[in-house]
Each structure stands twice: as structure tokens, then as C-alpha cells.
Amino acid sequence: MLIAVAIAVDGLGFAAWLFLSSVGLTLIYGVMRILNIAHGGFYALGAYSSAWAIGLYTQTGNTIALTYLIIPVAALVAGVVAGLLIERGILRFMYGRDEVLMVLVTYAIFLILEDVTKLIWGTESYVSYQPAYWLGTIDVFGIPYTVYKFMIIGVALLVGLTLLIVLNKTRTGKLLLVVIEDREVSSALGINVALFFTVTFVVGATLGALGGALAAPEISVSPGISADIIIMAFAVIVIGGMGSIGGAMIGALIVGLARAASVHLYPPAELFSIYLVMAAVLAVKPYGLFALAEGRKI
Amino acid sequence: MIRNLDRTEITLLAGIPFLIACGLLLPQWVVNYIQVSLGTGLVALGVMIQMRAGLVSFGQGLYFCIGGYTAGLAGKFFGISDIFVLLLMGIATSVVISGVLGILIRRYREIFFAMLTMAVSMILFGMLSSSEELGSTDGFNLLPPTYLGWSPEGEVATFTLYIATVLPAIFCAIVLNRYLRSPMGYVNEAIRENELRVEYLGTSAHQAVHITYMIAAAVSSIGGVLWALSLGHVDPEMTNWTTSGQFVFVAILSGTGSIIAPLVGTFLLEILRVYAVDISPNTWQMILGTVMLLIIIFLPKGLWSLVERKRNPKQPKQPEPSAKVPGE
Numbered sequence: 001m002l003i004a005v006a007i008a009v010d011g012l013g014f015a016a017w018l019f020l021s022s023v024g025l026t027l028i029y030g031v032m033r034i035l036n037i038a039h040g041g042f043y044a045l046g047a048y049s050s051a052w053a054i055g056l057y058t059q060t061g062n063t064i065a066l067t068y069l070i071i072p073v074a075a076l077v078a079g080v081v082a083g084l085l086i087e088r089g090i091l092r093f094m095y096g097r098d099e100v101l102m103v104l105v106t107y108a109i110f111l112i113l114e115d116v117t118k119l120i121w122g123t124e125s126y127v128s129y130q131p132a133y134w135l136g137t138i139d140v141f142g143i144p145y146t147v148y149k150f151m152i153i154g155v156a157l158l159v160g161l162t163l164l165i166v167l168n169k170t171r172t173g174k175l176l177l178v179v180i181e182d183r184e185v186s187s188a189l190g191i192n193v194a195l196f197f198t199v200t201f202v203v204g205a206t207l208g209a210l211g212g213a214l215a216a217p218e219i220s221v222s223p224g225i226s227a228d229i230i231i232m233a234f235a236v237i238v239i240g241g242m243g244s245i246g247g248a249m250i251g252a253l254i255v256g257l258a259r260a261a262s263v264h265l266y267p268p269a270e271l272f273s274i275y276l277v278m279a280a281v282l283a284v285k286p287y288g289l290f291a292l293a294e295g296r297k298i
Numbered sequence: 299m300i301r302n303l304d305r306t307e308i309t310l311l312a313g314i315p316f317l318i319a320c321g322l323l324l325p326q327w328v329v330n331y332i333q334v335s336l337g338t339g340l341v342a343l344g345v346m347i348q349m350r351a352g353l354v355s356f357g358q359g360l361y362f363c364i365g366g367y368t369a370g371l372a373g374k375f376f377g378i379s380d381i382f383v384l385l386l387m388g389i390a391t392s393v394v395i396s397g398v399l400g401i402l403i404r405r406y407r408e409i410f411f412a413m414l415t416m417a418v419s420m421i422l423f424g425m426l427s428s429s430e431e432l433g434s435t436d437g438f439n440l441l442p443p444t445y446l447g448w449s450p451e452g453e454v455a456t457f458t459l460y461i462a463t464v465l466p467a468i469f470c471a472i473v474l475n476r477y478l479r480s481p482m483g484y485v486n487e488a489i490r491e492n493e494l495r496v497e498y499l500g501t502s503a504h505q506a507v508h509i510t511y512m513i514a515a516a517v518s519s520i521g522g523v524l525w526a527l528s529l530g531h532v533d534p535e536m537t538n539w540t541t542s543g544q545f546v547f548v549a550i551l552s553g554t555g556s557i558i559a560p561l562v563g564t565f566l567l568e569i570l571r572v573y574a575v576d577i578s579p580n581t582w583q584m585i586l587g588t589v590m591l592l593i594i595i596f597l598p599k600g601l602w603s604l605v606e607r608k609r610n611p612k613q614p615k616q617p618e619p620s621a622k623v624p625g626e
Contacts, residue, residue, distance in 0.1 A: 035409055037543075090591065097598075099409055100354045104550055105594055107543055111587035118580055231420060231539055238413045272424025275417040282414050283402055 005141045007260045013149040015256025016156035021211030022233035023159065023248050024204035030243030031180055031200040033099055037106040038086065039208045040230030041113030045082050046209025047225060048117050050074040051126035051216040064134040071131065075213035079206025082113070087201040092194070114226060125222035132217035152214050156252075159207065163245050176200070180243070235278040241288030250289060254281070306475050306557055310468050313558075317464045321457060330528075331568050333460050336467040337525030338362075338545070339564035344514035344521070345549040346560045347474055350483070351510055352490030356412040357419030358545045361392045361515040363537035365522020367426070368392075370532045373441035381443040381462055381527065388523040389516050396515030400508040407493070419537045426534035437533025440526055463524045467561070470517050475557045477513060486510055551593050553600020563601060 025039045053074045054067050086109055094105055135147035167173040178186045179196050187193045211229075219225070236255050240247025255274050262273035269276075281289065303311070321329050341362045348355050365388040372378040372387055399418060406414050427435050442449070443459060450458050477483050485506045488496045493503045526532045535541060544567070552563030570589060574582035597603055 093595070100412065101550065101594065103354075103356075103409075103412070104547060105591065107547065108587040108590035108594070111583040111590070115581045115584035115587075123580070227540060231416075234413060235417065238410075238417075242409070268428040269424075271427055272421045275420040275424065278417045279402075279414065279421065282406075282410070282417070286406060286410060 002141060002143070003264050006143055007257065007264050009140055009143070009145060009149075010263065011253075011257035011260035012153055013145075013256075014260055015252040016153040017211065017215055018232060018236050018256055019156045019249055019252035020152070020159060020214060021208060021229050022236040022252065023163065023245060024207030024211075025230075025233050026237040026240070026243055026245065026248045027163070027207070028201060028204035029237065030245075031176065032095075032197055034091070034102045034106065035099070035234075035242070036204070037103060037230055038109040038113055039106075039204070039233060040226035040228075041110050041117070042079060042082055042205045042208035043212035043215075043229045043233075044117050044221075044226035045078040045113065046075045046212030047216045047219070047221045048121045048126065048212075049078045049209075050213035051128040051221040052121060054128035054130060054217070055126060058128070058130050064130050067128075067131040067134075071213045071216070072210065075210040076206055078213070079209035080202055082209070083202035083205030084198070086205070087198050091201070092197070095197070110226065110230070114223070117226075118223060123223055125220045126216070127220050128217050130217065146218075148217065155214060159210075160245065160249050167245065232274060235274050238288055239278055239281045241285075241290035244288070244290040247288060247290035304475070304479070307472050309558060310471050310475070314464060314468055317468075318461065321460045321464075326456075329460060331572070332565060333463050333528045334525060335565040335568045336463050336561065337521045337528060338568075339548075339561040340467055340470055340521030340524070341518040342545045342548040342552070342560035342564050343471065343474060343557065344518035345545045346552070346554055346557075347478065347486070347517075348510055348514050349549055349554050350478060350490065351486035351507060353407065353411045353507065353510075354546060355415045355514070355542070356539060356546060357415030357417070357537075357542050358514070358518050359537040359539070359542035360415070360419035360422055361396065361518035362522040362525070362541070362545075363419070363422060363426070363532075363534070364388070364392050364395060364515075365519030366526035366532040366536050367432075367522075368519070369523045369526050370438060370440050371432075374438065377441070379441040379444045379449075380447075381445055381459075381523075384443070384527070385466065385520060385523050388519040392515040392519030393512055396512045400511045403511060404504045404508040416539050416542065419542055420539060423534050423537045423539075426537070433533070435534055437531060437535075440530050440532065442530070443527050459527060463528060466520060466524065470520055471557050471561065474513070474517065478557070482506060482509060547590060551590065551600055553602035555600065555602040556605075559600065559602035559605075566601070 021043055022039075024042070025036060028034055028036050028039070050071050053070045057067060057070055058064070090109065091105070094102060097105075132146050132148040135151070137144040137146050138150075139145075165173075167177060175186070175191055176196055178189075179191060179193055183193055212225075232255065236251040237243075237248055238251070239254055240249070240251030254277060258273045258277045259270060262269040317332065320332060324332075341358055344361065345355055345358045348358075368388045368391045369384040372384055378384065378387075403411065403414055403418075426432060432438060442455065443462070445458065445462065449455075478486075485496060485501055485503075488499075488501075489503050489506060496503050496506075522536065548563045548567055549560055551567075552559035571582065571586065574585040578585070593601065
């Protein structure tokens, strides 16, 4: 029983973090058909800028409460700056190229971002635990959990619901769905597709940075986190069906619970349980759980 | 015999005395890089022949690692150090594993093929990283190779291993060249162009993909064995997705125009990396990424298109379909 609760809560916390880190990836893929490896770089940028800003702020000795404001601001700045630079500076010259070639382009950007973070913040690791502990802990069936963990779960739900509502209920969102459906026709109907691409990319980048910024207080921010997160984010969006927001939620839940279960039941399996689940899901549903079937071309 | 050889094969055969001369004349560190990049170059070749069918494997490191670990484990647990036995074991293991996995993987195309191959390679990465008896993430060392009972020492050993790397690598390249020019090889290109039509013509696309997948696996595994013997060490990083990403990188940058391209491309990448690390140790990835972007923008058909252009200066557009980037 105790283990079941631990798996459930840990799994949920893990799923929330995964969802925040991967929803931007699925959004960008859905709209732009770019599997963006550089997303891991956005995550790292968010994590570094938030950990660094929190570190600077806590040295002043003021109340910790304000760090909860620093986290989203850091993510916003990192995501918007990096997203705009990359979309306007590099990607817009590449649209229309082969999907797999775009993966390679973003891989190149990923390598560049990796070193940019090293140049800005150095190679030592940053620890900014203050926001995670300031809110204290609560006991769930006798196991203490930080309130911060539940806060992240809340934020993940909020982000997911907001995205779903914006996409399905607002005019902008509906136009975006049209762009996803058919790029050329929507462009012919007078929709500014280029603008939608830029905005989507920047929003996706900011979401990735937010995932990193929120995770920063719970992890040690060091080089290499970008490669770790992107591979898990791939698993999440592939399981859910690439381009589907709801799919990313389910994918994050599945991956989160799978990892929590292996951590508690059989720790050596932690590293590969995720990919095992991913391979198993793909074996049954080749295009993920929520992907739309695509017609074959003759 | 000679008449049956095409231009690529003659170049490859001429490469043998050339590479041996390099081994005798060039400084040892260059020779080491040639040797190492012949190993990884074979894996890039494996990626490249799948690319002919329009399939991009983001998990070719799996078979690279299987080759390396087969050689390592055979030495560790059975004391086998004979290079011929190790190569055969590497091929056998990878053929069996790819034969089984291929049943699943051959159904996937495009980005899903890339993701699934990556997932499988990451499963192996996770398993190896968490197995204490195999040294976890540190890996373990290999026995020095022997040749049919002969175990050379010192400089002779280094040079023998170099020759023993050059010969299988060239042999694999020639076999692959033959394969691409065989009917089955052309089916691969047809699959890239239009899979449904291939099936209407009465050929099983699944079967062709499966065979290509297994051949790529065997070649990558040979590369893994040779690479591991050259370094004398294996670790799980061989099957990490970043390693596989570099193979794809080399295959795309070199272009799918010729078998020789990935081998040369790997060596150039290795040299670029060495210089980049030398010039600025903290930003070598940035240099690598920038070069990558520049090549993708300015040479969309890969570095090999430079060679092709020189050969046919009057034809700016390549008539040969094989020079195409996948999916173009």
C-alpha cells in the first residue's frame, strides 16, 4: 500500500515535470513538423537562468516568496530570447526541407546551445533548493512530500488546460488548427502562417524553458541535463502521438508512473523502463496513442 | 575480374595500399584517427544504406555497441581474443538481434523509424549503464587481439591491428557497394521514392527493409568490434543517442552518393573535432554545430556533391537519382 502511494505520488510529480518539459516539443512538431532536438537546450537555458537568478536573489537575504515570481520570469526571458533568435535567425530559412533533415538542423542548434550555456554559466553545477523547501512538506500516508512538488503538478495541469482551451475555444487557436491541417490552403485563405510559426516556436521554447526553470530547485543544474531531458521528452510525445497536447499528458503520465514504479520496485530498471514502455506502445500503436492516421501517398 | 569492378570498387581497392602506406609513413596519432574512424565509418555506412531506402536510424549505435560488447564479453568471460572469431561473433550476434527486432521495426517509416530505433538503442544503454558486473557507465577493457594464435607485441601489434582494421573495412565497403547495385539495392531506392508502387509491382517492401536493416546491423557491428579493439575499451556511451546522432550527422553530411563518402566523412569529422577541441576546449560542440549548419545550408546534397560536381562540370543537376537527399 505504502509503495503504491509512493509510486502514485512520485509518478504524478514526475509526470508533471515531464509534461511541462515536453508539451512545447509536441506543440512545435504539431504545427511546424519539426522534431526539435534543441528543445533540450531550451530546457537547460530555463534551468540555468532560473537557478542562477534564484542564487543571486537569495544572497540578498530577502523573502523567499519572491523566487516563485523569478522562476516564470527567468523562463520567459530565456525562452523568448532563444526562441526568437533561433526561429528568425536559422529555422525560417529551412522551412520546407525534409523532416529528417530538420531533425539534424535542430541537432546542430542543440550542440550550439549546449556550449552557449557553458559559456554563460560555466561548467560547475548550480543548486537552488530554497523555493522547494520554503513551502515545507506535507505527509501523504506518512511519507513527507514537498509542497513544491504539488505546486508543479498544479502548474502542469494549468498549462495543459490553458493550451487545450486556447487551441479549441479561441479564434487564434482555431486558426492555428487550420494551419496544422493544411499549411498552403490556410496561407491562401489569408492566414499569416509565418507569424503563427514564429509565435508557436517562441511559445514552445518558453514552455521548455519553464519546464527547466521549475525543475531547477529540485535538481542540480549541470551540463548534460539537456541531453537527458530531450530523450525522455521524445519518449513522452512519441507515446502520446506526436503533435497531440492531450497525448503528451497521457504520455507523461505513463512514462512518469513507469519510472516511479521501477524506482520503487526494481531500481536498476530505472534508466530503461521509459524506453521499454515507449517501444511497447509503439509496437501496438505505431503512431502513438492519439495520433491521427495519415493517408498513404500513391 | 577487374572488368566486373566499378569505379568505386577500384578506388576502394586502391585505398588498401594507400592506407597501408599511410600507416607506415604518417605520424602515429594520425594513423590512430584513421583506424578509429574506419570503425565508426562502417557504422555511418550502415546508416547510409538505410538512408537509401529513406530510413534514418537514430539508433545505429545499438549495433555499434553490440559489436563492441560482444568482442569485450567474449574476451572477458571466454578468454577469446582471436580477431577473426570476434568479428564472426559480432556479425552473428547482430544478425540474430536485428533479425528479431526487424520484424517490429520494418513496419515503421520516417520519423517513427528514427524514434523506434532510438528507443531500442536507449533500452540497451539503460541496461548496460545499470549493470554493475559490466562496469556500469565506465565500461571495461578488452584483451589485446590475437591473429590465429599469433600474438604480436609492441609496434608490430599496433601495425597489425591497423592492417586488420583496414582490410575488413574495405571489404565491407565493397560488399555494400555490390549490394546497392544489386536488384535488392535498387528496390531500396524505389521504396524511398514510393513504397506503395513497389508493392504493386509485386515486391515486399517490408522484406527489403528487413534485409537492409540486418545488413546495416552486421556492418555496424563489425565497425563496433574493430573500434573496440582499436581503443581496447567499451562503455555504454557507444549506444547513447548522441553517438547515433553523430553517425546520422556523418551520413547526411557526406551524402548518400557513394560508399566512400561516409568513410572519408567520418575521418574529416574526427579531424574537425580534434582541431575544434584543440582550439577551444569549451566550445568545440559549437564549432561542430556551426559547421554542420553551414554544410546543410550550402551543400544540401552532402560533401560528396563537391566530388561529383568536379567530375561532371557541365551538368549542374545530377542525373543520377542516388545523389539525392532522402525524401527530396
